Amino acid sequence: MYATSYHRASSVEDAVRLRGTSDESKYLSGGMTLISTMKQRLASPSDLIDLRHIPGLKGVSVEGRRVTIGAGTPHAEVATSQAIRAVCPAICNLAGHIGDPHVRHMGTIGGSIANNDPAADYPAGLLGLGATVVTDRRSIVADDFFTGLFETALEEGEIVTAVTFEAPEKAGYAKFNNPASRFAMTGVFVAKTAGGVRVAVTGAGSDGVFRHPGFEQALQSNWSPDALVSIAVDASGMMADMHADADYRANLVKVMAKRAVLAAA
Amino acid sequence: MGVEGIGARVARKEDKRFLTGKGRYTDDMVVPGMKYACFVRSPHAHAKIRSIDVSAAKAMPGVIDVLDGKQLQADGIGNLICGWMVHSKDGSPMKMGAWRPLAHETVRYVGDAIAIVVADSSGEARDAAEAVEIDYEELPAVTEALSALEGGAPQLHPEAPGNLIFDWQIGDPEATDRAIASAAHVTEIELVNNRLSPNPMEPRATLGIYDEAEDHYTCYTTSQNPHVARLVMSAFYNVAPENKLRVIAPDVGGGFGSKIYIYPEEIVCLWASRKTGVPVKWTSDRTEAFLTDAHGRDHVSKVKMAFDADNRVIALKVDTVANLGAYMSLFSSAVPTYLYATLLSGQYAIPAIHANVRTVYTNTVPVDAYRGAGRPEATYLLERTMETAARELGVSPAELRRKNFIRTFPYQTPVIMNYDAGDYEASLDAAMQAADWAGFDSRRASAAARGKKRGIGMSCYIEACGIAPSAAVGSLGAGVGLWESAEVRVNAVGTIEVLTGSHSHGQGHETTFAQLVAGRLGVPIDSINIVHGDTDKVQMGMGTYGSRSGAVGMSAVVKALDKVEAKAKKIAAHLMEADEQDIVIENGELKIAGTDKTVPWFQVALAAYTAHNLPVGMEPGLKETAFYDPSNFTFPAGCYIAEVEVDPETGKTEIVQFVAADDFGNIINPMIVEGQVHGGLAQGIGQALLENVHYDPDTGQLLTASFMDYAMPRADDLPSFTLSHQNTPCPGNPLGIKGCGEAGAIGSPPALINAITDAIGHNRLTMPATPMKVWQALQPAL
Ligand SMILES: Cc1cc2nc3c(=O)[nH]c(=O)nc-3n(C[C@H](O)[C@H](O)[C@H](O)COP(=O)(O)OP(=O)(O)OC[C@H]3O[C@@H](n4cnc5c(N)ncnc54)[C@H](O)[C@@H]3O)c2cc1C
Numbered sequence A: 001m002y003a004t005s006y007h008r009a010s011s012v013e014d015a016v017r018l019r020g021t022s023d024e025s026k027y028l029s030g031g032m033t034l035i036s037t038m039k040q041r042l043a044s045p046s047d048l049i050d051l052r053h054i055p056g057l058k059g060v061s062v063e064g065r066r067v068t069i070g071a072g073t074p075h076a077e078v079a080t081s082q083a084i085r086a087v088c089p090a091i092c093n094l095a096g097h098i099g100d101p102h103v104r105h106m107g108t109i110g111g112s113i114a115n116n117d118p119a120a121d122y123p124a125g126l127l128g129l130g131a132t133v134v135t136d137r138r139s140i141v142a143d144d145f146f147t148g149l150f151e152t153a154l155e156e157g158e159i160v161t162a163v164t165f166e167a168p169e170k171a172g173y174a175k176f177n178n179p180a181s182r183f184a185m186t187g188v189f190v191a192k193t194a195g196g197v198r199v200a201v202t203g204a205g206s207d208g209v210f211r212h213p214g215f216e217q218a219l220q221s222n223w224s225p226d227a228l229v230s231i232a233v234d235a236s237g238m239m240a241d242m243h244a245d246a247d248y249r250a251n252l253v254k255v256m257a258k259r260a261v262l263a264a265a
Numbered sequence B: 001m002g003v004e005g006i007g008a009r010v011a012r013k014e015d016k017r018f019l020t021g022k023g024r025y026t027d028d029m030v031v032p033g034m035k036y037a038c039f040v041r042s043p044h045a046h047a048k049i050r051s052i053d054v055s056a057a058k059a060m061p062g063v064i065d066v067l068d069g070k071q072l073q074a075d076g077i078g079n080l081i082c083g084w085m086v087h088s089k090d091g092s093p094m095k096m097g098a099w100r101p102l103a104h105e106t107v108r109y110v111g112d113a114i115a116i117v118v119a120d121s122s123g124e125a126r127d128a129a130e131a132v133e134i135d136y137e138e139l140p141a142v143t144e145a146l147s148a149l150e151g152g153a154p155q156l157h158p159e160a161p162g163n164l165i166f167d168w169q170i171g172d173p174e175a176t177d178r179a180i181a182s183a184a185h186v187t188e189i190e191l192v193n194n195r196l197s198p199n200p201m202e203p204r205a206t207l208g209i210y211d212e213a214e215d216h217y218t219c220y221t222t223s224q225n226p227h228v229a230r231l232v233m234s235a236f237y238n239v240a241p242e243n244k245l246r247v248i249a250p251d252v253g254g255g256f257g258s259k260i261y262i263y264p265e266e267i268v269c270l271w272a273s274r275k276t277g278v279p280v281k282w283t284s285d286r287t288e289a290f291l292t293d294a295h296g297r298d299h300v301s302k303v304k305m306a307f308d309a310d311n312r313v314i315a316l317k318v319d320t321v322a323n324l325g326a327y328m329s330l331f332s333s334a335v336p337t338y339l340y341a342t343l344l345s346g347q348y349a350i351p352a353i354h355a356n357v358r359t360v361y362t363n364t365v366p367v368d369a370y371r372g373a374g375r376p377e378a379t380y381l382l383e384r385t386m387e388t389a390a391r392e393l394g395v396s397p398a399e400l401r402r403k404n405f406i407r408t409f410p411y412q413t414p415v416i417m418n419y420d421a422g423d424y425e426a427s428l429d430a431a432m433q434a435a436d437w438a439g440f441d442s443r444r445a446s447a448a449a450r451g452k453k454r455g456i457g458m459s460c461y462i463e464a465c466g467i468a469p470s471a472a473v474g475s476l477g478a479g480v481g482l483w484e485s486a487e488v489r490v491n492a493v494g495t496i497e498v499l500t501g502s503h504s505h506g507q508g509h510e511t512t513f514a515q516l517v518a519g520r521l522g523v524p525i526d527s528i529n530i531v532h533g534d535t536d537k538v539q540m541g542m543g544t545y546g547s548r549s550g551a552v553g554m555s556a557v558v559k560a561l562d563k564v565e566a567k568a569k570k571i572a573a574h575l576m577e578a579d580e581q582d583i584v585i586e587n588g589e590l591k592i593a594g595t596d597k598t599v600p601w602f603q604v605a606l607a608a609y610t611a612h613n614l615p616v617g618m619e620p621g622l623k624e625t626a627f628y629d630p631s632n633f634t635f636p637a638g639c640y641i642a643e644v645e646v647d648p649e650t651g652k653t654e655i656v657q658f659v660a661a662d663d664f665g666n667i668i669n670p671m672i673v674e675g676q677v678h679g680g681l682a683q684g685i686g687q688a689l690l691e692n693v694h695y696d697p698d699t700g701q702l703l704t705a706s707f708m709d710y711a712m713p714r715a716d717d718l719p720s721f722t723l724s725h726q727n728t729p730c731p732g733n734p735l736g737i738k739g740c741g742e743a744g745a746i747g748s749p750p751a752l753i754n755a756i757t758d759a760i761g762h763n764r765l766t767m768p769a770t771p772m773k774v775w776q777a778l779q780p781a782l
Helices: A012-020 A034-039 A075-080 A082-087 A089-096 A101-106 A109-115 A122-129 A213-221 A246-264 B015-019 B069-074 B122-131 B145-149 B173-181 B226-235 B264-276 B286-292 B375-393 B397-404 B424-434 B437-449 B470-475 B509-521 B549-576 B601-610 B670-690 B743-760 B771-778
Strands: A005-008 A025-028 A047-050 A060-063 A066-070 A132-135 A139-141 A146-148 A160-166 A170-177 A184-193 A196-202 B035-041 B047-053 B063-068 B113-119 B133-138 B164-171 B185-196 B205-211 B216-221 B245-248 B280-283 B296-307 B313-325 B352-361 B453-462 B484-490 B496-500 B528-531 B583-586 B589-592 B598-600 B623-628 B637-646 B653-663 B721-726
Touching: A012 A025, A012 A047, A025 A034, A060 A082, A066 A082, A075 A089, A075 A101, A075 A109, A082 A089, A089 A122, A089 A170, A089 A184, A089 A246, A109 A122, A109 A160, A122 A146, A122 A160, A122 A170, A122 A184, A122 A196, A170 A246, A184 A213, A184 A246, A196 A213, A196 A246, A246 B771, B035 B122, B035 B264, B035 B286, B047 B113, B063 B069, B063 B122, B063 B264, B069 B264, B113 B122, B113 B264, B113 B280, B145 B296, B145 B313, B145 B352, B164 B173, B173 B296, B173 B313, B173 B352, B185 B375, B185 B670, B205 B264, B216 B226, B216 B264, B226 B245, B226 B264, B264 B280, B296 B375, B313 B375, B375 B397, B375 B453, B375 B743, B397 B424, B397 B453, B424 B437, B424 B453, B424 B637, B424 B653, B424 B721, B437 B453, B437 B637, B453 B743, B484 B549, B496 B509, B496 B549, B509 B528, B509 B549, B549 B583, B549 B589, B549 B598, B549 B601, B549 B623, B589 B601, B598 B601, B637 B743, B653 B670, B653 B743, B670 B721, B670 B743, B743 B771
Parallel strands: A005 A047, A025 A047, B035 B280, B216 B245, B313 B352, B496 B528, B653 B721
Antiparallel strands: A060 A066, A066 A160, A132 A139, A132 A160, A170 A184, A184 A196, B035 B113, B047 B133, B063 B113, B164 B352, B185 B296, B205 B216, B205 B280, B296 B313, B453 B637, B484 B496, B484 B623, B583 B589, B589 B598, B637 B653
């Protein structure tokens, strides 16, 4: 790790101010991505602005079917939240399968979506739920938030403060682990929302998380795994690496979509 | 035997220390004035070094010095060597290219060390290492053995034209070919044994300390064999003469073979300590470990197995190409030859065997022994072939094996080994019964009803452990003898220290060696300490690898104990005015047999040291030394059965049961043996399903350089194992033990692949059988 200066922000405003003092600075949440990248010397921020001690960023609230998760909420808290489970168990199950217990107790939803790893789980959940990302300056719908591999709509210095969504009628997530990292080699989130069926796929697309309109239409008219059987998944937009080639990922997209529908029951 | 003697499930004495974080590893060592090293490593798989400019690095904060290979060579430090001479079949010696501890002319793999930076902190050392400017002329690289043998392939070493290190053979080629020509059936198969990274939990580390006042060096290092390290560094690398070099391997967190070898880092840190006048510590990070720890396996083989009309194997012909990486590591030549092809008879009476082995340089990290070392390669090859033959012949795999088992001992194979004892059928029967082999068909049917493809596969392995008779290995080219030493020191109050040349890096010697002594003397296990891992404390010894600590190391302890007991009996006889023939040792007392006259053990010890009343002419003291040189290898064997369910939609394999039936001879501590088997199985299952070192074939970059890409087995990848032990005691050593450290890793990969190929219905599958590969194997062939 290169030398860096640590700052503990006391509020969102304080964090934004600290971030502005150097253009080489970075926000720090759980550090599960950022610190390991720094240890490998692949990132070298001059300053780390620690968001973990900002009171307003943590915690879960459920009012009616409206779920709001503070950006600083660790995965373990989402996984075990009885309040969320009562209205949207799929997102608890998704969070409960991120990494390992260490990662789930340190890593946060804000850090995960700001990072937008193409194999991360939350991007599929948020896109599938049609969630809204709340920042210190605006609200961004998930369809606009995730813009590419490790790319988001966040502007320089913009802080994710919360994620909010209306619990869907039904939702399910199915993940096929990368055997080494256990990130999603393919993860599919399906949801029957007020605005229609949404299907979001992570871990597979060469541009990161994406929606599958063919699956969405099929499930809209028939909410059943069988509805997906005849729909082709185009391998041309799939990621290919030493763990999985494009054809295999295309297969997994369909298999995981079917299993996600089953999981949603 | 008693509750603490041989055969007892004594809890490991060392575990309290390890489990509470109180182990003392090399990286825990801190000495006054100590500084930190970082190695500058090649980012290229193959390149000429045009120039090295260290001036900017030297000016960086905290930097004490930056040293390179020219300086090292000028100071007379030698090249790294391979310590086992193998000759090609034309009689020419193996072609060993120069491996410089710090390269200054050519780099040959990503991670090849070029310079060392010594600085106040490891961070500053690393910063400065990035500031060393090296002008490279990149050369084309080759990473796969078969490609390296092709005409026009990049050439690694001028000493080895065509990248061929040796072209070696064993067995009788003519008799083998004749038998194949006359065969009723010949099974032919091509097999790849995948390349693995050893991944001990503790990465390598070393602390080099030069004491100018004494002109003396101390080397703390993560070694499985500190005495061998001292010998090699002294005799071949000119670091220092043995009397001026102390090597200490304290607690070591796993080795699996990778910590046998002497690597550039320990040599360079010792030398750098003298150059800079400060103690120099280096600790590998995980990516450095992937890049620079010797890898394992990496064979490609063609096999022909010939049968007569009665399904008896009449010949086996093997053609293997083994990738040895960029340089010949310490025992690299022995692994794909004398530790591999000598086991190609397996458990079977095969009258004619011929194996040809070519070893090859490539632009990858050196390959050497890794848990099993050669025997997993032999077992995978034989047991995959046997299974395939059974399918082709339409006979049950168990019956085909049974028909061909060796049944009389000793048995001389056509490939050097002479098996001393075994009962292969006992393990086969035990495993089949434990696995409910007979009930498999109904389990398969019920899996099919759930949409799963169920398969079952077996593997009957044999291995050679307890390496090894010194004269035998010497005649085959080994540069060292493979005996072991022990010293039993009885203190004046009767407590005991056992000094052994064996080295524990997870095996539990502090417990098992103490059990041996506690059982023999009837003294409490807590009164016995096992001392190992320090060349200043322990006389010359050969270390731990090849499951040799029990069969060889403990046998040396037995010999030393024999001498201690003989002297103790003399003293007791003298004290009790009895005949020494009548003295027996029981429950911590020396007793006149058949009477109630006794002297406690501690009193005999005290008498030996006060020396007030010893037999006339007896030297004071109670301390004896022994060297034990085995008369043969030992031959653990067994049968493993794997049962799997494959999800045809994803290709994911679930191991639904795994049965291991092992014959390790006598067992010192069943709990520790079970732990060794569990760990070995995990590693073998890792090889079969998950692990693979992946170099980019064009650039030679290592793509699996972290756990994000190199898949290690995790607890939930593994089933609960069903173990059993059969016992044909080893006739060759006083304890009748064979060794158990590697069996799990040797026997399991073919059992699993046999099970998966059974499930998918054909043989087109290579290790690791990842979900993608299994899914691909299930797609209709194009
Ligand atoms: C071993 C391991 C396994 C893992 N497995 C999985 C897995 O299976 N699935 C999965 O989805 N993830 C996995 N992860 C990643 C994990 O979920 C992390 O939580 C996530 O990548 C980052 O969250 P964090 O809070 O640690 O963010 P950090 O590492 O602290 O930050 C990540 C990035 O986001 C920025 N950032 C952080 N917080 C904010 C904010 N509030 N506003 C704006 N920018 C911000 C940072 O500046 C940084 O660039 C794994 C990680 C590890 C180490």
